[in-house]
Amino acid sequence: MMAENQFKQQIEAYDNWKNELIESIEAFSQWMSDQGLDEDNETALRIYEALEALKNDRLNLAFVAEFSRGKTELINAIFFSDYKRRLLPSEAGRTTMCPTELFYDRKTERSYLKLLPIETRLEDSSIQEYKEDPVQWTQIPLPIDSPDDMQKILQEIVQIKEVSIKKAIQLGLFRKEMHPNLAEDADPETTTIEIPKWRHALISFPHPLLQQGLAILDTPGLNALGCEPELTMSMIPAAQAILFILAADTGVTHSDLDIWQQHINKARRKDSRNVAVILNKIDTLWDELKSKAEIENTIHEQTLKTARMLGIDDNLIFPVSAHKGLLAKINEDELLLHRSQLDPLEKFLGEVVIPERGSILKDDIVDGIGSIISGHRDTLAIRMDTVNKQLNDLRKLNGKNVDVIVQLMKRTRMEQTEYSKHIDGFKSSSGLLIRQVRTLKTILNIPKMDEIIRETRKSMVGSWTTNGMKKAMKDLFSEVHEMTTRASEEVDILHRLVTAVYRKFHDTHGLNVEKPRAFKVKKYLVELDNLYIEAEKYRKSPKSTMSEQSTVVRKFFIQMVSQARNILFQSNDDLDKWLNNAMRPLAVRIKEKKNSIEKRLLTLRKINDSKGSVEGKLSELEAEHAELKIRQDELETIYSQLTGA
Ligand SMILES: Nc1nc2c(ncn2[C@@H]2O[C@H](COP(=O)(O)OP(=O)(O)OP(=O)(O)O)[C@@H](O)[C@H]2O)c(=O)[nH]1
Ligand SMILES: [Mg+2]
Numbered sequence: 001m002m003a004e005n006q007f008k009q010q011i012e013a014y015d016n017w018k019n020e021l022i023e024s025i026e027a028f029s030q031w032m033s034d035q036g037l038d039e040d041n042e043t044a045l046r047i048y049e050a051l052e053a054l055k056n057d058r059l060n061l062a063f064v065a066e067f068s069r070g071k072t073e074l075i076n077a078i079f080f081s082d083y084k085r086r087l088l089p090s091e092a093g094r095t096t097m098c099p100t101e102l103f104y105d106r107k108t109e110r111s112y113l114k115l116l117p118i119e120t121r122l123e124d125s126s127i128q129e130y131k132e133d134p135v136q137w138t139q140i141p142l143p144i145d146s147p148d149d150m151q152k153i154l155q156e157i158v159q160i161k162e163v164s165i166k167k168a169i170q171l172g173l174f175r176k177e178m179h180p181n182l183a184e185d186a187d188p189e190t191t192t193i194e195i196p197k198w199r200h201a202l203i204s205f206p207h208p209l210l211q212q213g214l215a216i217l218d219t220p221g222l223n224a225l226g227c228e229p230e231l232t233m234s235m236i237p238a239a240q241a242i243l244f245i246l247a248a249d250t251g252v253t254h255s256d257l258d259i260w261q262q263h264i265n266k267a268r269r270k271d272s273r274n275v276a277v278i279l280n281k282i283d284t285l286w287d288e289l290k291s292k293a294e295i296e297n298t299i300h301e302q303t304l305k306t307a308r309m310l311g312i313d314d315n316l317i318f319p320v321s322a323h324k325g326l327l328a329k330i331n332e333d334e335l336l337l338h339r340s341q342l343d344p345l346e347k348f349l350g351e352v353v354i355p356e357r358g359s360i361l362k363d364d365i366v367d368g369i370g371s372i373i374s375g376h377r378d379t380l381a382i383r384m385d386t387v388n389k390q391l392n393d394l395r396k397l398n399g400k401n402v403d404v405i406v407q408l409m410k411r412t413r414m415e416q417t418e419y420s421k422h423i424d425g426f427k428s429s430s431g432l433l434i435r436q437v438r439t440l441k442t443i444l445n446i447p448k449m450d451e452i453i454r455e456t457r458k459s460m461v462g463s464w465t466t467n468g469m470k471k472a473m474k475d476l477f478s479e480v481h482e483m484t485t486r487a488s489e490e491v492d493i494l495h496r497l498v499t500a501v502y503r504k505f506h507d508t509h510g511l512n513v514e515k516p517r518a519f520k521v522k523k524y525l526v527e528l529d530n531l532y533i534e535a536e537k538y539r540k541s542p543k544s545t546m547s548e549q550s551t552v553v554r555k556f557f558i559q560m561v562s563q564a565r566n567i568l569f570q571s572n573d574d575l576d577k578w579l580n581n582a583m584r585p586l587a588v589r590i591k592e593k594k595n596s597i598e599k600r601l602l603t604l605r606k607i608n609d610s611k612g613s614v615e616g617k618l619s620e621l622e623a624e625h626a627e628l629k630i631r632q633d634e635l636e637t638i639y640s641q642l643t644g645a
Pocket of ligand 1: 065066067068069070071072073074089090091092093094095096097219220221280281282283284320321322323324
């Protein structure tokens, strides 16, 4: 009996946890509809979004390395050994030819291999855009009951084709240094070279891990990252964790270091362990003439050396043998599995990477749904308070003392007048707030951004000279840079305003309202700044790179611009949500408080007009009190389910 795969257990637990969260949100949604509180579109939308986010949540792992380091073998070993074979093609030399995503398509529930032809590189659409356009893809159904056939079909990922040098240049896939045997005077029209047949592959099949939301990105080595900027700019940064693979037999080569510095190291988040370095092929160090201790020592030394070269902590380096691990799992060889050292890596994925993803998700969900719940909790509390006050008022009336009623009415009316003054104050400060948000939005302005992009493209399309292009890029990014700097200043003002509104509200009403979280503009600024740095790097790169790879540069530019636009779009969206979150609790309280005063006045008036007896009203209120208590308890249960999950 093999030891159970830790990662599998953890991801199953993660999936269960998400399902529990979904259940508690659905319970809350049911609770609201039972109370007739579900008419509010905004709330309904937010609940829907939270449920969708949970249902569509994926744990993305990206495998990145130079060719032949064992990315694909490692994926086979960690995730797909239960097929008892090498499911994804992995061979000596260059194997994987296009970036490959493995996941389970929960929308269609189909198993397939979808391939995007390499020629799409001539178009200006991003892979993301192509994903929404099924016609461009070649689709092959995957026969999941026959792993043999599946394995055969997946060979398509490694297909190559012969094209003329001219064509390769057009596609941005020709680099001279990769073809040292080409004659100097080779005719670009008639001389052919090999290029990948496909640009991108999507594999969907119902493997339990994939069904539970795991998504894997396998990338080809050999400058694939440089050719497809979308990988570096959006796919890899979006991954929950990046696994960077080195091989013990080659050590850290110059090109390994290049990939590390250009693509991985800067994607490392300082405060989290989202990058793991795998020192693969340790079996090549299993020298039979050495003792076990000596071998262990060699592996340890290599680990330390690698850590030094990459400038990271050595506990982020995992020496493994993907090959022996796969073999051991297929043959159920416990001893070999232990030697392959896959275990600590799987443990890391299960105990560090998954919980991190979980806590990010939890923060988002609990933040969103939690604030709706606290809104209702506030409402119930105010209603309870009203009932208590009314009960108090009425209990003071022994019999039907007209004087006392008049007295009470007078006092309540005064309270009402006082209150409407506060409401005016609130309106004017929330007006200020809205105006500030509007200012911010004129800075983070999508239509304006689109206009600038259109202009930039126009000036770039006209002349693809290096200088023209560089200038257009510079202009665009100085614009974006200025935009973000100004936005961050305005956000500071916004923050001060909100704090002031809340303080005022607290001081004048004595009501305690939890201050909303600050709007985190920093996130977007960092993203935009990173893009800016990237653009500057390109802009300042030597002339030759720019002209030789104009397709690549063009792709780079398109990708960068759409990325910048996405960031702006997201920040706008979040700003709206944030504003709503910030003002809602106050608005709800104000409305409830107003209703509460009116209600009390009405009760008193009715009794005064002899339309109701004090006793009748008292028992009515007591029933209401009991009812409210039940609702409060229900809501608390839901809340603790949500936060405790
Ligand atoms: N000895 C040994 N060989 C390994 C190990 N892992 C992978 N290999 C072999 O190394 C070769 C390359 O492995 P792949 O998994 O195809 O490497 P890759 O990183 O996916 O390479 P590309 O797809 O070309 O980018 C294959 O022949 C593997 O069998 C290992 O742990 N030990
Ligand atoms: Mg591979």
